[in-house]
Amino acid sequence: xxxxxxxxxxxxxxxxxxxxxxxxxxxxxxxxxxxxxxxxxxxxxxxxxxxxxxxxxxxxxxxxxxxxxxxxxxxxxxxxxxxxxxxxxxxxxxxxxxxxxxxxxxxxxxxxxxxxxxxxxxxxxxxxxxxxxxxxxxxxxxxxxxxxxxxxxxxxxxxxxxxxxxxxxxxxxxxxxxxxxxxxx
Numbered sequence: 001x002x003x004x005x006x007x008x009x010x011x012x013x014x015x016x017x018x019x020x021x022x023x024x025x026x027x028x029x030x031x032x033x034x035x036x037x038x039x040x041x042x043x044x045x046x047x048x049x050x051x052x053x054x055x056x057x058x059x060x061x062x063x064x065x066x067x068x069x070x071x072x073x074x075x076x077x078x079x080x081x082x083x084x085x086x087x088x089x090x091x092x093x094x095x096x097x098x099x100x101x102x103x104x105x106x107x108x109x110x111x112x113x114x115x116x117x118x119x120x121x122x123x124x125x126x127x128x129x130x131x132x133x134x135x136x137x138x139x140x141x142x143x144x145x146x147x148x149x150x151x152x153x154x155x156x157x158x159x160x161x162x163x164x165x166x167x168x169x170x171x172x173x174x175x176x177x178x179x180x181x182x183x184x185x
Contacts, residue, residue: 011042012049033101034110034118040141044097051077055092081146105130106140108152114160124160131155 014022029041054073058066070089077083082099083091101107106121109130115121122140124130130137132144133151144152154161 011039011046013042029098029101032118033104033107034122034140035101036122041097041101043141044100047100048095048097051095052093055089059089079145079147080143081149100143103143104140105132105137105142105144105152108144108149112152114152114154129155129158129160131158 026038026041029035030038033040035041051073058070058073061069073092074083074087074089077092077095078085078087081103082095105125106118109115109125110118110121114130115124125140126138128136128138131153132148134156136155154164
């Protein structure tokens with residue numbers, strides 16, 4: 001069966017710890033995306049750095065050799081939802097951590113209106129109220145692929161889902177009552 005793979009950290013911390021501009025930018029990102037700590041920013045920066053590095057390496061290759069790998073890289077980033085379908089390697093070189101922070105489950109739940117605040121979105125995910133295609137996801141940092149984005153909703157067993165169903169059932173009856181009152185008036 002083999003030994004388990006050695007766990008490695010998935011991020012790289014900044015080289016210098018006290019650069020004021022970076023610290024201010026990180027605080028602003030923490031507030032905007034509802035992050036718990038700077039490690040979550042560093043993970044996104046490491047991911048962006050990895051794809052930019054791959055793009056630079058591809059640009060150095062001869063045209064006939066790089067064509068296949070370039071298509072694979074662009075297709076992967078499109079499926080991740082980071083780049084549009086007609087993107088080029090120059091677009092990959094422009095990737096930032098914010099492109100990946102926008103794809104986090106926490107951010108998408110907030111932007112879809114399932115939570116009132118970005119912090120509530122995080123809590124709903126951790127407490128198991130959010131599911132993707134019926135599969136409960138408890139990690140706010142889950143990078144949502146483009147094809148799963150429309151499947152995000154409340155978990156079927158969540159009280160939030162039941163409350164929404166009740167409100168949906170009450171809404172048509174209220175509209176019919178209002179329509180009858182207007183006709184009588």
